[in-house]
Every structure is written in C-alpha cells, then in structure tokens.
C-alpha cells in the first residue's frame with residue numbers, strides 16, 4: 250500500500266513536468282491560456298485534448314458507474330497518460346466525488362488500492378493546479394505592478410508635457426512684456442510672434458491629440474483589466490460553488506454513516522428480544538415437565554401413550570426449538586460478528602472520513618485564503634485602476650483647462666496686439682501730420698530767423714556806432730575812478746586820520762541800578778561828575794569825534810566806520826581797535842554778543858562782509874588777495890592764534906610792529 254502511492258507521486262510529477270513543457274517553454278501568455286482552459290471548462294477543446302477529456306466519463310460509464318471495477322491496466326494507463334494533466338478540473342473533481350460516493354454508499358467505506366491510487370493522483374493533480382493557479386496569479390500581480398509603473402511613467406510624461414506648456418506660456422508672456430519699441434520693430438515682432446504662436450498652436454494641438462490617443466489607449470487597457478478581473482471573479486465563484494457542493498456531499502455521507510449505525514443498533518435489539526423469547530419457552534417447558542411427573546400413575550398409564558405421543562411431539566418440538574435456538578445462536582454469532590465487522594468498518598470509515606474532513610477542511614481553508622487573497626488583490630487592482638483612471642481624468646481635465654486658459658490668454662493677447670497696432674497706427678498717422686505741421690512751422694521759423702538775423706545785423710551795426718562813445722568813456726573810466734578814489738580818501742583824511750569814538754554801554758539786565766556818573770552826553774563832548782570833588786573840579790568834560798549813547802545800535806556804530814573799509818580796498822592802511830576797562834563793552838562792539846543776529850553783529854563781521862562785497866563788485870577790474878591774522882597781546886606778549894608753527898608763535902612788540910606794518 251505504501252509503495253504504490255509513492256510510485257504514483259513520481260509519475261504525477263513526471264506528468265506535471267511534461268505538461269509544463271508541452272505548454273510552451275516558459276512562454277507566459279501560452280501557459281496562462283492553458284491553465285485558464287483547465288479551470289474554465291473549455292467549450293472548444295482541440296482534437297487530442299478533446300479525446301483525452303472524454304476518457305473519464307467513458308471509463309465511468311463502461312463499468313456501470315463503478316471505479317472499483319475498473320481493470321488495473323486501465324487505471325495505470327490513465328495515470329501514466331497525460332490525460333489527467335489535460336482533463337478539466339470539473340472532471341477531476343467529479344472523479345473524486347464519484348470515488349468517495351462509491352466507497353461510502355456501495356462499498357461501505359472500502360476503497361480498493363488501485364482506486365485509492367487514482368484518487369490520490371487526482372487529488373495531487375488538483376493541488377498542483379491550485380499551486381499553478383497561485384503562481385499565475387502572482388505573475389498577473391507582477392504584470393499589474395509593471396503596468397502600474399508604466400502608467401506612472403506615462404503620467405510623469407504627461408505632467409512634463411503639461412509643465413512644458415506652462416513654461417511656453419511664461420516665455421510668451423515675457424515676450425509680450427516688451428512694449429516700448431520702435432513701431433517698425435513692433436510690427437515685425439508682431440508678425441514673428443503670430444508665426445510662432447501659430448507653430449506653437451499646431452504643436453499644442455498635436456500634443457493634445459497625442460494625449461487623447463494615450464488616454465483612449467489607457468482606458469482600453471483599463472477595460473481589458475476589468476474584463477480579466479471579471480473572469481477571475483467568475484472562476485473564484487465557481488470554485489466556491491464546488492467547495493460548497495463538496496461540503497453538501499460530505500454532509501450526506503455523514504448522514505449515511507449515522508443511518509448505518511442506527512441499523513446495527515436495531516439488529517442488536519432484535520437479537521436481544523429473540524433471546525428473551527427463547528428463555529420464556531425454556532421455562533414453560535420445564536413447568537410442563539414437572540406437571541407430567543406429578544400426575545397419577547393411573548392416569549399415567551392411560552395417558553402414557555397419549556403423553557408419550559405428546560412427549561414425543563414435545564421432544565420433537567424441543568428438538569426443533571433446540572435446533573432453532575442453535576441456528577438462532579449461530580445466526581446471532583454471525584450477526585455479532587457482522588456487527589463487530591461493521592463497527593470496525595464504521596470506525597475505520599469514521600477515521601477515514603475525519604481525515605478526509607480534515608483534508609477537505611484544510612483544502613477549503615487554503616482555497617478560501619487564496620480566494621480572499623485573490624479577491625483582495627483584485628479589489629486592490631481595481632481600486633488602483635480606478636484611482637489611476639481618476640488621476641488620468643483629472644490630469645486630462647487640468648491639461649484641457651490649461652489649454653483653454655492658454656487659448657484665452659492667446660486670444661486676449663491677440664486682441665491686445667490688435668488694439669496696440671491700431672493705437673500705434675493712429676499715433677503714427679498723428680505724428681506724420683504733426684511732422685508735416687512742424688515742417689511748415691519750421692519753414693516759417695526759418696524765414697523768421699533769416700529776417701531776425703537781418704534785423705540783428707542792422708542792430709549790431711547800430712550798436713557798434715553807439716558803442717564808440719561808450720568805449721571812449723570806458724577808457725576814461727579808470728582815470729575818473731582813480732580821481733574819485735583820491736578825492737574820497739582825501740575827504741577821509743580831512744575828516745581825520747585818527748578818530749576816537751566813545752560808546753556808553755547801558756546797565757546790564759539784572760545789574761543793580763546805580764547812579765550814573767555821566768552828567769551830560771553831547772554830540773562830541775561828554776560831562777562826567779566826580780562826587781569826591783567840589784566846585785569846578787566836580788565836573789569834567791571830555792571831547793571825542795563822536796559819542797554813542799547807551800541806546801545806540803551796532804549798525805549806527807558801524808555806519809561811521811564803514812568808509813574806512815572802502816579805503817582799505819583802495820590801498821590805505823586802516824586800524825580799528827577798542828579800548829576800555831573790563832566789562833565796558835569792547836567785545837560787544839567789535840564782535841557782538843553770543844549768538845548774534847544780523848542786527849547785533851559787531852564791527853569785525855560787518856567790515857569783513859563789506860570787504861568781500863566790494864572786492865567781488867570790483868573783480869572785473871581788480872583782483873584782491875584777502876588774508877586774516879589773529880593775534881593776542883597780553884602782558885606785552887604777542888601770540889599768533891592761527892599759526893601751528895611753535896617757533897613763530899610768540900613775538901615781541903617790536904617784531905609785531907615791523908611785521909604788521911610791512912605786511913599791510
């Protein structure tokens with residue numbers, strides 16, 4: 250029993266390998282078709298295959314539906330040939346079904362070894378097909394993945410195309426940004442842009458068509474995939490139906506086994522009742538025997554004969570009954586034996602059924618797992634395909650929108666260009682007319698200019714005539730000026746080369762008001778009272794060129810000095826200095842107070858202003874060099890406040906007078 254299935258396993262492997270070889274060396278699509286045909290109960294089998302497929306039902310019918318009666322040679326021939334490999338799965342399942350039914354119903358669970366080998370072979374073939382199907386599903390899954398990658402690469406290409414259209418649009422927009430160009434250039438550029446736009450439009454149309462074609466192809470592929478998926482679903486449903494049928498059969502077998510057990514129990518009950526009846530008859534017979542012994546002898550003699558007759562009859566009856574009992578006991582033993590055998594068989598069958606149940610259960614589980622896996626994979630693939638198609642549609646929609654947008658932009662640009670062209674044409678015509686006008690006005694201006702030039706010439710001639718006395722006068726101007734200067738300075742000398750002015754400052758705000766010693770302020774004399782002396786000596790009169798009272802302004806003081814500044818520029822030496830005790834107002838008069846305004850500026854600033862003003866007014870005739878020197882005289886020490894040379898910083902009074910007067 251053990252060696253046979255092993256041999257058959259080897260054979261089945263050979264058959265499996267030969268089938269895979271016959272299905273075309275690693276040619277995937279051919280393999281797929283062959284394996285599919287096995288599971289799909291092919292409706293159009295080809296010649297040899299068709300013959301092989303019909304062998305199973307033929308064998309079954311020839312032997313009146315009994316696999317057990319098949320000759321060993323035929324079974325081994327079946328197993329050796331490639332008929333198992335080429336038979337449809339439904340036939341293989343029906344063979345398994347038939348063998349199981351036969352063993353349960355007709356042979357009481359007994360399966361002949363040959364049929365068992367056939368059964369194992371068929372089951373192995375079914376298992377092999379399931380594993381092949383699993384492999385195919387994996388290959389299909391890989392195919393789906395490769396296709397998905399292909400789709401993704403196509404999507405990327407489409408996206409690149411879409412982004413390309415965007416960039417082109419951007420470039421077009423950039424191009425359209427150059428508006429301020431000469432008119433001719435603009436017209437040429439416009440033509441060029443139109444041509445480029447036309448070419449780009451045709452390119453875009455081609456791209457659009459290509460994308461449409463691509464989308465249609467992708468849709469077709471998706472439809473094909475859906476069809477394939479539907480076929481797989483059908484196959485899965487069919488397999489589920491098969492499994493359900495097998496389950497039903499198994500349930501029926503269980504029912505049959507239960508019925509057989511019930512029958513055996515009924516037989517046992519019958520045997521026990523028969524035993525009880527036999528016991529009762531034995532007891533009755535013993536009672537009769539005792540009765541016969543107790544009857545009187547008289548009656549015995551009389552009745553002996555009758556009784557003997559009866560006894561003989563009874564003996565005969567007993568013998569018969571004994572015989573019957575023996576027969577019954579023999580029968581019982583046989584029944585017992587039969588019951589034992591049946592029990593044993595039932596147990597064996599139960600074990601077999603339980604193993605088969607387990608096998609079926611595992612097969613069912615595996616099958617269900619595969620089914621669920623296939624379902625989930627198919628659902629995933631469907632979802633992915635749906636997702637892809639949605640994405641494709643979205644991308645297409647986007648592309649369409651972009652194309653529409655770019656068309657709208659192009660249209661608006663075209664309209665703008667047209668408007669600009671019109672405006673430019675109008676501007677050009679307007680400029681032409683204005684140029685014409687300008688030409689005319691230029692002609693008239695030209696004539697005017699010629700006229701003006703003539704007039705100007707005449708004027709120039711007239712001016713030349715008029716200028717002659719003026720030139721003569723200008724020639725005498727310098728002599729007149731020199732005479733004037735001389736007269737002015739002579740006047741100054743007459744006024745006095747050395748002039749002494751007196752200025753009386755007012756009381757400083759916040760200073761305690763005291764009695765002034767100035768008794769009287771005149772034009773040029775001043776009376777000062779000396780309270781410590783009496784009489785004539787109490788009042789003393791001082792004379793000056795002019796006296797400025799406490800209410801006098803800076804401008805009034807400078808007004809008397811201003812003429813000396815003009816003398817400086819005429820080449821005379823002038824010295825202005827202030828003299829007085831501390832706090833008498835020297836700095837105020839010469840420079841002005843801190844933060845001085847135009848009104849409160851002192852003599853120095855005003856003199857410098859005049860120097861520069863007069864020199865600039867005379868610059869056409871005289872060039873002046875103006876220098877500044879600031880010195881400090883303190884304790885008969887003279888210090889140059891502007892020089893950085895330490896060696897010449899300190900002078901004595903003598904060197905000061907030499908330097909001062911030599912430089913001036």
Ligand SMILES: Nc1ncnc2c1ncn2[C@@H]1O[C@H](COP(=O)(O)OP(=O)(O)OP(=O)(O)O)[C@@H](O)[C@H]1O
Pocket residue numbers: 753754755757799829830831832833834835836837838842
């Ligand atoms: N004419 C004036 N009107 C109003 N204020 C004056 C006038 N003269 C002098 N002062 C004020 O008197 C004060 C003393 O004047 P200033 O400093 O000019 O005296 P000074 O003779 O230069 O003194 P020092 O010899 O100490 O330098 C100052 O506050 C100055 O503003």
